[in-house]
Amino acid sequence: MKTLTITNVCKTLKGREVLKDVNLSFESGNIYGFQGKNGSGKTMLFRAISGLVRIDSGEINVFGKRIGKDVSFPESLGLTIENVGLWKQFTGAECLETLRRVKNKAPKTCVSEALTRVGLEPDDKRKYSAYSLGMKQKLAIAQAIMERPDLLILDEPGNGLDEAAAERLYNIISEEKQRGALVLISSHDGDFLQGLCDLTIKIADGKICA
Amino acid sequence: MLKKFAIAAALALLICLNRFSILPAYITDISSLLLVSFGAVLPFEGIAFFESLIAMLPLTAQMILFAEYIGADISTVSVYIFSRTARRDKWLFAKIAKLAGISVLFNAVCLAVGVIFGLASGLGVSAELPVTLALLFVTMFTWSALIVCVIAVCAVKIKSSIVLSVSAPAFMIWVFLINFIPRGISRWLVPLIPISNELLAAHSDVTQLEFLSARLGESSYTLPLWWSVVYFVICASAFLVLSRRWIMKTDFTETR
Known part of the structure; x- marks a missing residue:
């Protein structure tokens, strides 16, 4: 069983403590929900788990490797972060293909497969700049799942999605769990998390509440 | 990117045409025209501020384009790229290498415009034209590469528009002020002069360049060639060490 452990993690940004002594442990093949304002x-x-920020103290170990020491980021990671865009001059397929080439390990077909899974048309010629909020969110989810990562981190993935798309997202996350991936997901929607997650964690002012 | 590059090339063309439109009497061939037009001599002749600005515009166009290009990647997709690559520094340096390649093309276009304009104006093609082109290309490209790299690295941490709004005027002012720095000091700040001298010295028998060679030689005294090499090795090493440290330790906490 692969595990992700967070031990005594603290982070201060501009004088404000944004993570306070966080201790958590996760196992692969499960979905963990994070709820908080x-x-x-x-x-x-x-x-911090993704290696995009350096923690001030503590340790984050992902599948046996310490972030920031053994590796600078988890080796098999799919990630969506709120409000992060893609190349506005590219089509959805071009954006994903550009990202696929960074690692260049997954086959080219993974791009169209991922687009189809989230409900986007692989041959759509529209540029990213012409996408609606919902389409942008779907594309962000597609880039996260396309390389079949062992760790999937989804930050507010339901934002901008209509009911049908949210249901599709629900199914995708469940499929990823079945595949054996460890899924961390955050959402304002408590009901969405309750129905989907194996465990829901509440976080407030940088501290784990429950 | 290509569209912007085309706009910048058209802008450079207009700038070049503007600069070539006044042909002093001593310019009788394309080599002289290029040397005067692209600043091989001008910085040591106490040129006017406006002329300095015009001379720097092609380089400034590159700075704007490149900072925006790399800034766009960093601002929009850094999260998705850096969660896929173990070596942020490698990614950044690959980007810089790509920009350097584009810089080669850009400078080649600028020089080609000069040659075409010279031919259209009926100026002669002398034997020293290849040497002149090599000299100018090395000079322009080296400066472009150095400045563009600094801009690119700055754009990683600071919004590219801020980097540009500070660096472009600062660079122009530096180029202008160097005219007023005593030559004993300024020669150490312009390490490309030894390379230029070597190139010109190798072709000292060329009569068409006698006037310009004399001006270059007079203004730079006799700096050894190795100084150019050492200068750029030091600059490049310092740049690589600092930028690597910067990119590896940067927190990507906000979407810019």
Whole structure:
């Protein structure tokens, strides 16, 4: 069983403690939900796990490797972070293909497969700049799942999605769990998390509440 | 990117045409025209501020384009790229290498415009034209590469528009002020002069360049060639060490 452990993690940004002595443990093949208000520390915790920010103290071990020491980021990671865009001059397929080429390990077909899974048309010639909020969110989810990562971190993935798309997202996350991936997901929607997650964690002011 | 590059090339063309439109009497061939037009001599002749600005515009166009290009990647998709690559520094340096390649093309276009304009104006093609082109290309490209790299790295941490709004005027002012720095000091700040001298010295028998060679030689005294090499090795090493440290330790906490 692969595990992700967070031990005594603290992070201060501009004099404000955004993560306070966080201790958590996760196992692969499970879905863990994070619930909390804006600014509670959910996104910062996700960024710390992803290696995008350096923690001030503590340890984050992902599948046996310490982030920031053994590796600079988890080796098999799919990530969506709120409010992060893609190349506005590219089509959805071009954006995903550009990202696929960074690692260049997954086959080219993974791009169209991922687009189809989230409900986007692989041959759509529209540029990213012409996408609606919902389409942008679907594309962000597609880039996260396309390389079949062992760790999937989804920050507010339901934002901008209509009911049908939210249901599709629900199914995708469940499929990823069945595949054996460890899924960390945050959402304002408590009902969405309750129905989907194996465990829901509440976070407030950078501290784990329950 | 290509569209912007085309706009910048058209802008450079207009700038070049503007600069070539006044042909002093001593310019009788394309080599002289290029040397005067692209600043091989001008910085040591106490040129006017406006002329300095015009001379720097092609380079400034590159700075704007490149900072925006790399800034766009960093601002929009850094999260998705850096969660996929173990070596942020490698990614950044690959980007810089790509920009350097584009810089080669850009400078080649600028020089080609000069040659075409010279031919259209009926100026002669002398034997020293290849040497002149090599000299100018090395000079322009080296400066472009150095400045563009600094801009690119700055754009990683600071919004590219801020980097540009500070660096472009600062660079222009530096180029202008160097005219007023005593030559004993300024020669150490312009390490490309030894390379230029070597190139010109190798072709000292060329009569068409006698006037310009004399001006270059007079203004730079006799700096050894190795100084150019050492200068750029030091600059490049310092740049690589600092930028690597910067990119590896940067927190990507906000969407810019």
